[in-house]
Amino acid sequence: MTRPEQASERARAEAAERDYDERPGPVAQALEEGVRPIDRELLRELATVEVDPSVLYSTQRFAVPVTAAKRLVFRLMRQYTAELEARQTRFNVAVLAQLRELEERVEAAKRERG
Amino acid sequence: MTLVHQATGVAGPYDAVTGQLSAYREVLAEMGVAGGVHAALVAPGAPAGVEPLERLQAATGDVVLVHYSGWVAGMQPLLALRRRTLLVYHNVTPARYFWRLEPRVAVSCERGRERLPAFARAAHVAAGVSRYNAEELRAAGAADPRVVSILLDPAKLGLPADGSGPPGEGPGSAGSGPLILSVGRLAPHKRPDLVIRAFALYQRQREPDARLLCVGPPLNPSYLERLERLVGETGARNVTLAGGVAQAELNAALEHASAFLSLSEHEGFCIPLLEALAAGVPAVARRAGGMPDVGGDAVLWTDGASLGEVAELLHLAVTDEGLRVELRRRAREQAARFAPDRVAADVRALVEDGLG
Numbered sequence: 001m002t003r004p005e006q007a008s009e010r011a012r013a014e015a016a017e018r019d020y021d022e023r024p025g026p027v028a029q030a031l032e033e034g035v036r037p038i039d040r041e042l043l044r045e046l047a048t049v050e051v052d053p054s055v056l057y058s059t060q061r062f063a064v065p066v067t068a069a070k071r072l073v074f075r076l077m078r079q080y081t082a083e084l085e086a087r088q089t090r091f092n093v094a095v096l097a098q099l100r101e102l103e104e105r106v107e108a109a110k111r112e113r114g
Numbered sequence: 115m116t117l118v119h120q121a122t123g124v125a126g127p128y129d130a131v132t133g134q135l136s137a138y139r140e141v142l143a144e145m146g147v148a149g150g151v152h153a154a155l156v157a158p159g160a161p162a163g164v165e166p167l168e169r170l171q172a173a174t175g176d177v178v179l180v181h182y183s184g185w186v187a188g189m190q191p192l193l194a195l196r197r198r199t200l201l202v203y204h205n206v207t208p209a210r211y212f213w214r215l216e217p218r219v220a221v222s223c224e225r226g227r228e229r230l231p232a233f234a235r236a237a238h239v240a241a242g243v244s245r246y247n248a249e250e251l252r253a254a255g256a257a258d259p260r261v262v263s264i265l266l267d268p269a270k271l272g273l274p275a276d277g278s279g280p281p282g283e284g285p286g287s288a289g290s291g292p293l294i295l296s297v298g299r300l301a302p303h304k305r306p307d308l309v310i311r312a313f314a315l316y317q318r319q320r321e322p323d324a325r326l327l328c329v330g331p332p333l334n335p336s337y338l339e340r341l342e343r344l345v346g347e348t349g350a351r352n353v354t355l356a357g358g359v360a361q362a363e364l365n366a367a368l369e370h371a372s373a374f375l376s377l378s379e380h381e382g383f384c385i386p387l388l389e390a391l392a393a394g395v396p397a398v399a400r401r402a403g404g405m406p407d408v409g410g411d412a413v414l415w416t417d418g419a420s421l422g423e424v425a426e427l428l429h430l431a432v433t434d435e436g437l438r439v440e441l442r443r444r445a446r447e448q449a450a451r452f453a454p455d456r457v458a459a460d461v462r463a464l465v466e467d468g469l470g
Contacts, residue, residue, distance in 0.1 A: 002434050003437075004413075004414060004440060004444070008414065008416060008423070010430065011416075011423045011426035011429075011430060014429075020315050020421065020425065024311070025348070027340065027343045027344045027346075028307060028344055028347065028348070031302075031307040031340060031341075032307070034211075034214045034215055035211050035303070035305075036210075037210050045214075046213060052336070054336050055336070057335055059158075
């Protein structure tokens with residue numbers, strides 16, 4: 001019998017012996033990336049606003065027709081929402097550019113100070 | 115007569131905090147204390163009796179008990195209250211888990227963490243549902259936060275006692291291989307992706323007939339679809355992503371389960387782990403957040419760094435009969451620490467101190 005306190009060590013040893021292939025496939029990797037902390041690359045990705053129609057759905061009664069109706073309204077309003085997305089993206093990208101410039105100035109100031 | 119009103123952000127079905135609203139209501143009723151139950155957002159399927167927050171009318175001298183697990187629009191009145199407040203902190207998931215998949219939830223989490231200090235400082239008495247949560251409250255500025263665990267009555271839930279009695283029917287009742295049960299919302303911080311991957315390794319190397327049952331509603335259809343694709347990618351078979359289920363079905367799943375698995379990276383408490391312990395199901399879990407408080411020495415802990423190790427822990431939890439007996443014995447002792455009469459006494463003390 002294995003004591004609970006010994007289980008982890010024993011499991012590690014067994015796992016090493018069995019040589020588990022833990023490499024993630026593309027789907028697993030994408031899910032991993034989804035939980036990583038915010039960095040510059042993620043900020044760049046988030047700056048571009050693009051609403052995915054699949055986020056429009058209903059789980060209430062009559063979910064199927066309600067979901068279809070929501071997506072239809074989204075399509076009908078696409079001209080307007082696309083304009084909103086573009087303006088928001090423009091603002092986000094401008095803020096990021098300012099941030100990058102600020103970072104460069106901070107770096108330059110640090111270098112000047114030695 | 116002084117009333118104690120309860121308030122929270124969102125009330126809905128399959129929601130731990132909503133469950134606590136009902137459990138607290140019973141304790142308050144036993145104390146002879148009346149009061150309403152309110153939520154800023156009352157989702158479809160929420161228990162009867164939960165009213166919108168705008169209907170909260172707390173008179174001078176009344177107490178408002180806030181269950182805090184995040185910020186949603188409509189909670190502003192709670193910060194403007196000129197009433198004695200009690201705070202029960204259920205934790206707020208870090209926003210980073212949601213930025214890509216569900217920005218609205220991410221914003222809610224970010225705001226929830228931003229506004230925690232305001233609630234913590236305003237509370238006359240503050241409590242976290244685990245030591246982990248109490249420490250976060252202290253860091254947020256609460257004076258002398260205490261621990262008041264989650265109120266969970268296994269008898270009322272009808273949880274199975276160590277597999278005695280005939281197993282019920284539910285999503286895990288079909289099939290003959292060992293059933294690995296994972297319970298919790300299918301959301302990124304709970305890492306159902308790692309559960310699926312670890313199970314796939316376990317099934318491939320150890321138990322080809324093993325089954326995995328994941329119980330819990332998905333964050334959104336897109337995340338569910340990704341998890342389904344992951345199941346295909348890993349080659350795992352016998353995997354069921356059951357969504358939210360009724361308590362009776364969950365109980366049936368616990369009766370059939372050979373082991374419980376959680377690789378969640380963030381938990382304020384983890385009710386499913388306590389339910390698994392109460393049902394005598396050997397558990398493998400990541401040592402994260404409030405989970406060590408709940409599981410104590412009755413769980414096979416992992417840091418989650420190696421999925422091969424998790425697979426081997428599952429194998430031990432399923433096949434090592436001596437280990438299973440020992441884990442069941444410890445689980446009984448550990449679950450007894452959260453016995454409803456004990457926790458109810460803590461709740462009563464919290465309310466009495468709040469009443470002054």
